[in-house]
Amino acid sequence: MSKIKFFTAVVLCVCLSLSALCIYAQEPDISPYNIAIISTDLSFSINSTGVASCYGSVSVRAGYTVRLVMQLQQKGSMWKTVQSWNGTDSAVVAFDETYQVEKGYEYRLMNVYIAYDADGNQVEAFYDTSNIVEYK
Numbered sequence: 001m002s003k004i005k006f007f008t009a010v011v012l013c014v015c016l017s018l019s020a021l022c023i024y025a026q027e028p029d030i031s032p033y034n035i036a037i038i039s040t041d042l043s044f045s046i047n048s049t050g051v052a053s054c055y056g057s058v059s060v061r062a063g064y065t066v067r068l069v070m071q072l073q074q075k076g077s078m079w080k081t082v083q084s085w086n087g088t089d090s091a092v093v094a095f096d097e098t099y100q101v102e103k104g105y106e107y108r109l110m111n112v113y114i115a116y117d118a119d120g121n122q123v124e125a126f127y128d129t130s131n132i133v134e135y136k
Contacts, residue, residue: 036064036115044109044130057094
């Protein structure tokens with residue numbers, strides 16, 4: 001009986017070791033974060049008359065340029081952009097916009113932040129999405 005317990009324990013240890021190795025091997029590469037971008041902000045709401053309030057901002061360290069692409073998206077069979085704003089600056093980009101949305105859909109705001117060095121090379125990029133809001 002003790003040989004069976006020992007064999008079971010060895011098999012269990014090997015399986016756990018292999019599963020940990022598989023999980024580690026599947027982790028994505030971690031890219032640098034906050035190289036150039038100092039802060040970001042996003043807020044989104046829809047009032048009772050269907051006016052969506054969309055806000056996004058991004059600030060960047062000296063010596064870099066930043067681009068903000070702010071997209072109001074509507075969900076049908078998939079997410080599609082119904083309105084977009086974008087801008088580039090060497091310090092801060094901010095949008096505080098409104099847009100009249102249609103009834104019967106879900107909406108979200110997606111902000112894409114892209115930073116460039118002085119030579120125009122992209123050094124950082126990521127996105128953020130708001131909560132999903134349904135306008136009935």
